[in-house]
Structures are given as structure tokens and as C-alpha cells.
Amino acid sequence: MHASTDQTETKLVRAAQYVRMSTEHQQYSTANQDDIIQEYAKKRSFEIVKTYADEGKSGLNVAGRRSLQALIADVQNGVADYEAILVYDVSRWGRFQDADESAYYEYLCKRAGISVHYCAEQFENDGGPTSTIIKSVKRAMAGEYSRELSTKVFQGQCRLIELGYRQGGPAGFGLRRMLIDQAGEAKAQLARGECKSLQTDRVILVKGPEQEIETVNRVYRMFVVEGQRERQIAEQLNSEGINTDLGRLWNRGTIRQLLTNEKYIGNNVYNRTSFKLKQRRVCNEPDIWIRKDGAFDAVVSQELFYTAQGIIRERAKCYSDEEMITCLRSLMEQNPTLSAGLIDAADNTPTSSTYRTRFGSLIRAYRLAGYQPDRDYEYIEINQKLREMHPDLIRDVMARLGAAGASVTQDVDTDLLLINGEYSASMVLSRCRQTKAGSLRWMINVEQKVAPDITILVRMDAANEQVADYYLLPIMDIQTPRLLLCESNGVYLDTYQFDSLDYFTSLSERRKIEVAA
Template structure:
């Protein structure tokens, strides 16, 4: 008791109640412990000071129960002789609490899966996720999708343009220039267009189990035999025929511009435009002439042309760069001189600091 009182004095704690009992620490049915719990629940105690952790309980399970109750009521537990979190009993209590939390998480997951399977048996989609797919709204009451007329028109327009050989990039540019925005109000990107054109949901087919979440952020595609078809969840916007025509058109467009085996661009990702600072990448003209071009010199789906840099012949540029690499690799002194020059430049023109 004296050690506990000295500890409280050093900490500046005001001692409002003292407890001492001869009951076994293997039981929770102890008069003084019950009295302590009553005071805690009444809000009379902020900190409990004990000599060592086994004074509050010798049973790790009981220790979990008590420490959880103390935490729930915002009451700190401190020991004179040990750091509670690092003591052997404290580590065991932490392990048991972690195991119990994991067990509870598994139970919640299992109950959630049972609920989803019950919805599937009733022909209902287990959940409406996020903002939903373009062209539809989610009706929580019926558990079904509802068509949004003006978005539906845009979806049909996308498929029509794709069937007529228009690329996803040009489709995105057309929609952006027309002032049409995505469901979230953003500009259209070619990848977004492509995902819509590849989404069979627009034919009225709703599948559950196409993907599976692994961890927090990873989503893994599942084999088709694991998919579950749910009828009457999604009204069709296009026919199967239109969907198949769009897939065929995109395949033909992809096959008509295959990547040549000699079309590698060794400097892509390593050079930038001296005019605008944009990356410089490779491009092929007429299917055989290789060039490097500033990415800023070509408009994208979301911006116009921002640079007037011309084309650079790939063979000539790569040859010049390779000569420099060989020259420097064969002369270590040259490499050291280059490094020294860069250091001198950095000293003369230090990078600006941002506070």
C-alpha cells in the first residue's frame, strides 16, 4: 500500500479511496472489486493505481474484461512496479483482446456473407455500391437500378460511335466539348469510356461475384463459373447485338494497329521536353517511321495542345544518346567531372526552399 501511495504522491494524484483485500485474484466475485467498479461507474475515479498487474486479476480473461470496462469509462490503469502494456500478463491480455477482436471480425464477415446469400436467393443484388454506374440510379427500396434518361442517351451515343470506328479518345473529346460530364461531374477520359463499352450490365445482365476484394484495396477478377446472374435487377439500355458490335469494332481497331517488334522506344520515360517540361514518348508514322514527340504537343481528351515542339527522329536521338553513354562509361574521369560540374551548378543556383 505504501508503494502505491508514494507513487500517487510523485504523480501528483489525489487519493480518494484505498482498497486492500485478501480474496483470490482468480475470481471477479470480490467485495472490494465490486465496490471499485461501482465508484468507477459513478464517475468518482479517474485513475486506478495498483502495485502490479496481477493485483487486479490473475486470470487473463478477467483482465481483458476489467481493462475493457476501464477503457470504456475513460479510467486509466497504472502499476507501480511495471509498464502494464509491456508486462508478461499485460502482453497476454493484449493478445487475448486481439484474438477476440479478430474472432468478432470473422463473425461479422460470416453474418454479412449469410445476409448477401439470402438476398441472392431472393434475386436481389446484395448492395448498391458507391455512386453507381453511369446511366442508372440505385433504388434502395426495390433493390434495383432505375434508368436515368439523359445519361441513357449518352450511353447509346457512346456505343454508336464505337461501332462506327471512333476511338475512345475521340469519344471522350466529343463528350467533353459537348459539355457532357460523368456522373461525378468530371471530364471524360478514354479509360472511363472503354470501361462503359466493355460493361455487359448495359444489356440488362447483372452478375454478382465477378470480382472479389482481397485486403483493403486489391480487387481480383473471379472465374466466370463463379458469377451469379440476377434477373430483373438492371433494365437494358442497349441490345446484345449492339454490345457485340461494339466489342468487335474495338477488337478490329486494336488489331489494325499492332505493336511492331522493332517499335520499342528506349528513351521513353527518361527524357522531357526542353520547351514545356512534358514527358517525351515514342510514336510511329505510317506504321514504320519511328519518332519521339512531346506529349504536350498533342491534345488529350481533357486538354488542348500546350507545346509546339516538333518530331525527333528516334534512330538519330537514340544513337546520339548511346554514343554519350559509351563515352562516359569508358571514361570514369568524365563521369566524375560531370558530377563535379552538377555540384558546382547546384551551389551557384541552389534550389528554392518553400516554407
């Protein structure tokens, strides 16, 4: 007999790795993360079959992190061909300001039967009480690190502003960025997109070409002395072939920015808006702005600049409801037909968007002013209301599907829902129209480019206030992209009519298949 040795071949577990690098430290480079993950995989018998990498992306939220979004989508849709996800540490998964958000994304993977491993951490992510506590602390620490770093960076930037140095952003028309050394000596002008390479270097603003400086002063004179509006100034510059610093045409907004930015009188102003930790963008009150007056050489005189500010403030006064309606009535006396374009072109009248914001719609403002359009535009208000209802109905459907145990993802561009990675659905709201004879009709346009497997048609009631019923229309039975429904449509269509979405939800439920004896 020959001696034999039992050899057991270890089966490798298929895994994906997720790496992320922002702009923090070299220790978090994707290459370093990959080395640690590869070593971990080798010791634990993992075979890395796919890599998701977000380079230069903040971990504060999932927005912009396309690879993490793709990973979660693959997991939820059931197309992930691996059993584990390997990550360098908890902070690489994300520095979410809400620790529960980090836990939520990990839970989605766990629910799909895919475990998440943190390779550089000193604990095993085994779901036990110890790992759960440590992981929660680590998540909170990761978020707190970002908050502390944000505060330190902001304080440093404020200090540099008060010293007269420029912080980020293009110089603007008529100005240029100048790189200076630690002794204050000029080194070179920075072109657009260029930045300093030495930590001790600083950036200031200097005057640009004489032709641009003359154009800036000319804009101020046209506005202050000649009394021209921003739109007229923009049209004049465009007709002369003078472009902005970005090589684009001028418009009302770019002229306004040029007329209101204090850098043109040499002031260095910072913190006018805040977007800390990517949470919410806010416009700050002037008393908390950080500033250094006279930091740079002025392009226009202070007298000209502040006169322009006075004119802008006077024009930007807050109109009362009655004053806004009076402006509309005055415009009606001069023009037999009102329109959004006509309102926007009027110099002494609030914009059409202001009317929509204040009164809900232009139609309502027209009614208050006593203006009756030639056509019945009530449908515009109804359609606007339906557009506002649509996101809430979509969220309700997704919540129903989730409660039924289904996985569902939404395409942000088309609102198409992918359910269990198997079939798609879209939702269309149809307003009720009444014919001259008093009959009710609903029109539906099926989006051919999206081509959902099921179209959820939401029919509104006669008053277009409440949902009347639902039609679940499979794509195979939709012969035309445009359908006209009546109150009764025959068995061919009414077979798909439902009073609620309970049946649609039940389609997504998973059931075990009984095994035959």
C-alpha cells in the first residue's frame, strides 16, 4: 500500500472591495487600502472579484459617490455575484453625519446575505454585542472627525481672509489671481484651473488687462449714470462680442454679480454663503461675513460702487401683495395680453417667478388683478398640483413595496422603479377632463423611451382633488403610446382597474416554493 495524504482544498469566498479616497492623507490612498484589503482577503480565504472605487470623493454623504451607489444597487437588485464586501475601515465606508445612515447601507447588504468586513479595524464585524458597540462608536467618531476638521479649516480660512489672501474661486472679469511667496513677493499669475503647489505660497487678486478694467467701469457707468438695466447692458456687451471671463455670453445674472461684488473695490469678503458638511446651503447675514477691506487694488471707485448698491437696494424692495397686483394692473393698461415673458421684460414689475412664489401660480395672480386670459388655463394649476403629488405617491409605493419585503430602486432621471431586480414600473397621473356633454375622460401618454413593464395609471376624481382609482397596465397590452379612458372602458382595459395598490404590492412578495416529496 502507498501512503496517502488527505489534502483538502480551501474554497475561496467571492468578495468585492470598496475603496474611497478624498483629499485627506496618503495613508488613505486607494493603493494603500488595496494592500491592506488584499492581505486580509488572503488570510481569510476571500477571492476579490470586483472593485468599487470612489477617488477624490467626500464621505459625508452618498451623493456623488457613484461607486458606492452602484455597489448598493447591485446588492439590492440581486446581481451581486459575491458573498462579502471588504472595506479598509469604518471611515472609508463613510463619515456620515448621521451614524444611522452608515448602518443603514450596511444593513441593506446584510439583508441581501452579503457581509461587510472592515479589514483594518481591530474588531470582528460578526454582529455580536461587542462589535456592534465598537462599530457605533467608530461611526460617531468618523462623523465627529469631519465636524472638527470643518471647524478647523473654516477658522484657518477666516484667518487668511483677514490677512488679505484670496480663498478659492475664479478671479472674475477684470481681475487675475497672483501667486505670492511667504515674503509677499509676486511669483506668477495663475491661469484658470491652476493652483499653488507650495504650502507657504498665497494668492491675492490683482487688476486684469486694461481693456477688461475699462469694460467693468463702463458697466458701472451704464448702470449708474445712464440708468440702463442689467439686461440692456448684457445685450450691449454681447452685441459688441465682449464675453465673460468664462468665454460665455453676458446675462442679467452675470451683470448683477459684477455690480455687487466688493472685490471690485478691493475688499476681501468671505462666508457670504455656507455649505458646511454638505448639509444645507445657506445665505449668511452680513454681520457674520469675514472681511478685509482694502486688501486689493480697486478696479472701480467706491463712490460708483456704493451708488450702484443703493440703486439695487431701492429696486429690490419687498412688494406687498397689493403692490404686486397693482403692478400687474398697470401692465394690463399698457398691454392687452399678459404673459410671463412680458412681465419679466417690464423694468418696474416683479418677475413672473416672484408672482408664482407669492400667489401659487400666475393664473391666480391674473385673477386677483382682474385679468381674464383668452383661453382657460385652469389646467395649468391642476397639472402643477399633480406634479407636486407625484413624488409623494412614488414614495408611498416604495414604502409599500419595502414593507412587503421587496427590494426597490429608483432611477433619479426617469423615476422608473426596478423591483426585486426583475421588473420595472412607472407612475403616471392623469387629470380628469369633462366633455361638453358632462362625460369624464382621462388621457394617458405612455413613455416609450422608458418602456416600463408595468405602468401605474393614477386617475384623479372629477374635481381633480383625490385619487379615484388605479390601472396597472402591462406593456404587452399597451398597443399605442396614447390612451383615452372613459368612465367605463370594457373588459379589455377594466380588467386592470383597482381601487388601491394592494394587488400591485402583492406582486412583489416572495414566497417559498414547496418541495415535492
